Amino acid sequence: MRSEILSVGTELLMGQIANTDAQFLSRELREMGIGVYYHTVVGDNPARLKEQIVTSLERSDLLILTGGLGPTPDDLTKETAAEALGLAMKEDPASRQELLARFEMMGRECTPNNFKQVWFPEGAKILPNPNGTAPGCLLDRDGKIVVILPGPPRELNPMFTDHVKPYLLERAGRIMVSRFIHIYGIGESAIAYRLGDLLDSANPTLATYVGNGDIVLRATASAAAREDAESLLVPMEHKIEKLFGDSILSWDGREMPEVVLDLLKRHGATVACAESCTGGMIASSIVDIPGSSDVFLEGCVTYSNEAKMRRLGVSAKTLELHGAVSEETAREMAEGMRRTSGATYALATTGIAGPGGGTDTKPVGLIYVALATPEGTRVVERRGNRSRTQNRRGAALEALDMLRKELEKRS
C-alpha cells in the first residue's frame, strides 16, 4: 500500500510549529508495513489544497490529511476534500449532540460557527475526538482510503492510535504488539552497529530513538493473532538481551530514575544525594517521579567548599590536599551524606562541568561519581568534555546507574 501525508496549515508554512504530525504518522505507518512516499504541507488555500488532493490521490492508495478541521472560515480541509472527491457535505446528528454536550460541560456557549465541525463528506466514518471539538473522519471507497485528522498532536495521536490504526489493521487482518526497550551507557550509533541486520527486519520491525539520556529500541511485530505477534518478538528480544545485557534499563518504557526508584522500593531501601557539579539534577530527576518521597530522603547541593565541610563533614585537609574535584572528596561527600541523612545509600558528584575552570591535570569534563553503601564506597572517574549541561546530565545518570547496578546485584 502506498501512502502519503498532506498537512494543511499556514502555521506550518510560517514555521510556528514543526510538522510532528507527519513524523508521528510516518512512524506508525512504517511499523504497520505501509510505505510513506510523500509529506506535503499547503496553507489554508482551497485552490492549492484541492489541486494537491487530486495529485495525491492519483499516486497513493492511502491519503492522510491533517489540520484545518476547526470552527474558523480558514478551516476548509473536509469541505475541499469532499469537493475533490465529488461528495456532498452532511451534518452528523450524533456529533452535533456531543459538541453541544461538550460546550455545556465547559460552561461555554456553542456559537453557530462551531457547527461546521460536525459536517462531513457523505459516507464518511466519523472518528470521535475526546480531546477537542473537531471529530475526524475516514473515507474508504474505490480502493482509496482518505483519512482526515485534526492538527493538534494531542488530538491527532490518540485518534490515529484508537481508531485509524485498528481500522487499517482490521482491514488487513493484523494485530500489532510493541516493546519499548531502554538502553543506557551505549551511544545510538554503536547500538545501531551492534544491531546490524536486525534494524532491517520487516516483522518484527526494530527502530532506535534517542531518549532522555538513554536510547530507546522500539520492536513491533504484527500477525493475525496477538499470541503470534508476541511469539515473533521473542527471538528478537533474546538477541537484544544477548547484545546489551545489563545495559538494558527496562523492557517496558521506564527510564533510569523510575527504574532506580522501583529497585529501592523493592529492597525497602532509601537514598540521599550530595551534588556539586550536577547541582540538584539527581535529586530533581528522582523527585520528578510520583511517590519518590517513600525512598528519597534528602539532597544537598554543596557547591562551595564551605558547604561541603559544614553539611557533609568533608575534611578541610582532604579539600586542601586533593582539591574539591577529586576521588577523595567525592568519597567523603557520599559517606558524609549517608551518615548525616541516615539513608541506606548515598550518591555524590563533584567535577568540572565547564566551559571554564579546567586545568591541565583536571580538565573540563572530569567528574567523580561516588556511591556509599552499607558495605563501603565506590568512586568512578568520568572524563570527556561535551557541553556544560551534557557533562552534568551524564554525571547524574552515571550516579543513578551505579546505584541501579548495585541494587540489581543484590536482587
Added chain:
Amino acid sequence: MRSEILSVGTELLMGQIANTDAQFLSRELREMGIGVYYHTVVGDNPARLKEQIVTSLERSDLLILTGGLGPTPDDLTKETAAEALGLAMKEDPASRQELLARFEMMGRECTPNNFKQVWFPEGAKILPNPNGTAPGCLLDRDGKIVVILPGPPRELNPMFTDHVKPYLLERAGRIMVSRFIHIYGIGESAIAYRLGDLLDSANPTLATYVGNGDIVLRATASAAAREDAESLLVPMEHKIEKLFGDSILSWDGREMPEVVLDLLKRHGATVACAESCTGGMIASSIVDIPGSSDVFLEGCVTYSNEAKMRRLGVSAKTLELHGAVSEETAREMAEGMRRTSGATYALATTGIAGPGGGTDTKPVGLIYVALATPEGTRVVERRGNRSRTQNRRGAALEALDMLRKELEKRS
C-alpha cells in the same frame, strides 16, 4: 517572491526525525518577507525527486532543497537538480582541497566516495560548510533561485544564516535586525491577545514562541541600512514595554536563571536555596549557567520533615501545627537556609506536586515559595494543578522571579 521547501530523505518519511529544517527555513523566510507556499518531503528516489523539482520550479521563484548531499550513493539531490535544470556537474577544486584538509585534520582517510560532495551543478555559487563535509550551493538563473543545503540542522542553520540570507537580502538591498524579548508570568494566548494587531505588523514582524517556562517575542525589522532597521524597532519596543512592564525578563535573549545570576553579580550578593517539592530544580537551573559558583553557595533538597529540621532548623512545632506544606514552614526553610549558608538571599519551596498527596484543604498544586532577604521574608502561595513536572517547574521559576523583582527594586 514565492518560495517553497523540498526536503529529501527517507529518514523523514520513516518518521525518524521531524522536518525541523522546513520549520527553521520558514521562520527565516517569513521574517524576510518571502512567502512560503509548500513544504514537500520525498525519499531518496531520483525519479520522484526530479518530477517534484520540475513541478516546484514551475510554481515558485525560490526553491530550497534540503538533504541528500552526503557521500553515499543514496545522496542524489545535487545530481538530480542539475538534471532537472539541464546542467552538467563539475568538480570544485577549492572545495576538494578543503575536504582533504578536513579529513587530514580529523586524522581519517578520505575515501574516494567522499569526492562526490565537491561536485556541483555548473555555474553554482558554493556555500562553505564549516560544520560538515558537504558544502551547499546556490543557483540564480532565469529569474529562479535554487538553493541546495545539507540536511543536518547544525550544518543547515548556520549555512542559511551566514550565506543564503545575506545573499537574498543583498539581492533585495535589505538589512535585518532582530530582538529576542523574554516575558515571564503571562501565558502565550494572553500575550497574543494583548499584542493584538502588532502581530500582523509587516515590518517589523513580531512572532511569539513558547520558551523554557517563559514566552519569547521575536521582533525583526528590515531596511536598506542597519540604523533604519533599528529605528523601525523603537516604536514597537516602546509598545511592548508599555504592555508588559516588569514581566519582561530581558531584551537580549537571556532566560530567568541567567537574568537572576547577572543581577546577583551586579549587587555583589549571593544566594542559597532550600527545596522541597521543586527537589533541586532551582539549584540545577542556576548551576547550569557557567560562572554560577561566584554567587550560588549551596542548596538543600529537604524532602523529609527530618531533613527540614536537621538541615535548616525548621521547628518541630511548626511542622506539627501547620504541616510541611504551609506558609510558616516555607518561611522557616528560607530563613534557616539563609542563616546556615550565610548567603545574602535564600529561596525555599514546599508544596504538593502531585499527582497524589492532595487533601481538601491542601490540594495538589498548592505550593509555597519563600524569599528571605536581609530585611525580612516574603512568602507567596501558588495554586492551580497541572502535571507534576509543570507544578514543580512553575514553582522554581516563581521563586527565581521573586528574587529577580527584589533585586530589580534595589537597582
